[in-house]
Amino acid sequence: MLERLSGMLARNLISGDTMWKEVLKAKATATHNSKGEKKDRCAKLADKKYGMKGSAYKSGYMVQCRRGKVSKK
Secondary structure (H helix, E strand, O other): OHHHHHHHHHHHHHHOOOHHHHHHHOOOOOOEOOOOOEOOHHHHHHHHHHOOOOOHHHHHHHHHHHOOOOOOO
């Protein structure tokens, strides 16, 4: 996937296309995921507790939150 993407970027950079802007837009932020959709409450809480980097602990925390087992602060 990465090799294909880097090849696409190289072709588009040479042609002067705005592909770089599209790739940079795809980065996840504190309020939106990589698809541009807004994050739900549980994803925001997990980001606060475990940081933006993905982990199994963070994923499990989001599952427990969505099941209603995390207290609302």
